[in-house]
Amino acid sequence: MIYPPAEREPVVDHFGGRAVPDPYRWLEDEESPGTRSWLAAQDELWRGHAATLAGRDGWYARVAGLTGAGMVGPPLWRGERRFSVRRTAAQEHPVLHTAAPGEAERALIDPGALDPGGLTTLDHWQPDMEGRLLAYQLSRSGDEHSRLYVMDVGTGEVVEGPIDRCRYSPVAWLPGGKAFFYVRARRVCLHRLGMPAEDDTVICGDERSYGLGISGDGRWLTVSAAASCGNDLWLADLSAAPAEEPELRVVQEGTGTVTVPAVGPDGRLYLLTTLGAPRGRLCVADPRHPEPDGWTELVGPDPEAVIGDFAIAEGPALLVGWTRHATSEISVHDLATGERLGRVPLPGLGSAGRMSTRPEGGHEVWFTYTDSVTPGSVHRYDVRTGHTSLWAAAPGAVEVPELEAHRLVYTSADGTSVRMVVLARPGAGPRPTILYGYGGFGRPLTPSYSSYVLPWVEAGGVFALAQLRGGGEEGVEWHRAGMLGRKQNVFDDFAAAAEHLIAEGWTTAAQLGACGESNGGLLVGAALTQRPELFAAAVCSAPLLDMVRYERSGLGPSWRSEYGSAEDPEQLGWLLGYSPYHRVEDGVDYPATLLATFGGDSRVDPMHARKMCAALQRATSGSRPIVLRHEGDVGHGSRAVSRSVGLAADMLAFLAGHTGLANRPGVPGSHLADRPGAPGPGIRPASGNESGVRCASGNGSDRSS
Secondary structure (H helix, E strand, C coil): CCCCCCCCCCCEEEECCEEEECCCHHHHCCCCHHHHHHHHHHHHHHHHHHCCCCCHHHHHHHHHHHHCCCEECCCEEECCEEEEEEECCCCCCCEEEEEECCEEEEEEECHHHHCCCCCEEEEEEEECCCCCEEEEEEEECCCCCCEEEEEECCCCCEEEEEECCCCCCCEEECCCCCEEEEEECCEEEEEECCCCHHHCEEEECCCCCEEEEECCCCCEEEEEEEECCEEEEEEEECCCCCCCCCCCEEEECCCCCCEEEEECCCCCEEEEECCCCCCCEEEEECCCCCCHHHCEEEECCECCEEEEEEEEECCCEEEEEEEECCEEEEEEEECCCCCEEEECCCCCCCEECCCECCCCCCCEEEEEEEECCEEEEEEEEECCCCEEEEEECCCCCCCCCCEEEEEEEEECCCCCEEEEEEEECCCCCCCCEEEECCCCCCCCECCCCCCCHHHHHHCCCEEEEEECCCCCCCCHHHHHCCCHHHCHHHHHHHHHHHHHHHHCCCCCHHHEEEEEECHHHHHHHHHHHHCHHHCCEEEEECCCCCCCCHHHCCCHHHHHHHHCCCCCHHHHHHHHHHCHHHHCCCCECCCEEEEEEECCCCCCCCHHHHHHHHHHHHHECCCCCEEEEEECCCCCCCCCHHHHHHHHHHHHHHHHHHHCCCCCCCCCCCCCCCCCCCCCCECCCCCCCCCCCCECCCCCCCCCC
């Protein structure tokens, strides 16, 4: 393959006594004529290579078919009015609906109707306490630069907005619907309807990633802000001072722990916290005395499960959500004593989403559920009967293959035991395999329906999900073991997973592909530069790859607590130790590599992939292709379904073509379980976000506001 020329310039940065070359610095400027010309040539190269990938249309059709299941979200109640999102197979984006007694369900916000071109996304929404007004946020072309509006729910009329710079802002309405707290330009503000946003009162002026909450009676305001290894937290009694001047009382600061607060309908302050419990515990306190020395433990830590959610229901009963080795559980407790009374029946070994109840209380609790072969659905638990029932199924009917999930434990380089889920149809002998990982920000990979994973396994491949350090599968300590100066552990875990798959006969190095997105793209970049001999192919989507300059663009500055900073000499050493761009070496036979970037990505600058692509194309000694797939008008996160399907199909076609997966969707016999060497039935955990593999959010998520 003949690659477009990319000049190497004598650019060198000096950090103290350390010189760091950066020959492709010019590719950081996307608007320069040189970069534009280079990108056009790379696009032509990718299109030419993509045209040679067998079965590309079949992959697209199968991914699209499985995506036809659509999605449905849990209800959010305001009195008897409910709000929920749903997407059918015919829709490009989820649509927000509302319904009330005597009123037929109707669409409130349909991004497809607002923008038939499919470039507008609904980023966030929150009704006021009475259900009469709705604050919602829209962005275009994937840039996630949300603009906030307020709608009259009864008439559908927009009565306020747009207010800019509201990226995924939480909204905490005051009773009566005349004002709300929100985050604008990374500062907490109070907005009163009818007043210009420029006149809003700034409550917290430091630019940080904030979370907001308010009690059902509107009395207690909680404010949290991301901090190193945790969050800072404040509480204000809004009955004691004007809303413009809340007296924020410190709950915790600088503890290096995660605490999530909520004032319950009983007036008690509930705190899900890792303070004194790396896997988490649930405490209660008097909100008038919220400091840790006044906390009482209500539900203690589980040595093998991570606590992540709770809900209060009639009884009074307390429901607590857990993740045990990446699989969900919900336990039932006495609200007064915390005594465990039983468990909520779940449909299977999968992932339960956040629980929701009516603000005024009641005997019903709703939550989403998904697993390997079950599209996301909403279930309802009845505290009175102890029964769980299906409340809303995914809108579309799809036929999914029967698969097997194998839960493995392997040993990493330093002797640490790491878990991995392997998804395959029955069969013997090595097969083309995708190894997927994330390993960052405390985010666990949890079981979920995936229209990206299922076609691969259905066609005879193996899909493996490694639950690496840096994630949240085993609690805070698991996260900390894969961040900052310990980031190399993540890459060692991934390499050990590849070695284990090869040693146990699941695959061979000639059949193994690595795949990751965002922080997972960094993971794959490290894997292909540190252990290129282990992989035949690699896919890096929206990756971080230049770790010396990552904090100079996108949301990089907010990730210093995860990775470190090049401005600190010790931390620069950590970063250079694994930064993929800086570890590319001449004369190495690198795996076939697909780098995917998105023009609207405001989190990870596409310059990372551009510079890495140029470096790899120059350095590789082999014939395996290094290609760049750039897509405009989409970003890091939400996008039109058809765009997600196209990306997934191209990734699968590339990996199949370079790992030897001969069976493909649409090829006669490719779905037959009794074919020699072709696997047959089972199940699988994965999915939800960019590729369809779900990362449940943990503290420090890479979607900073």
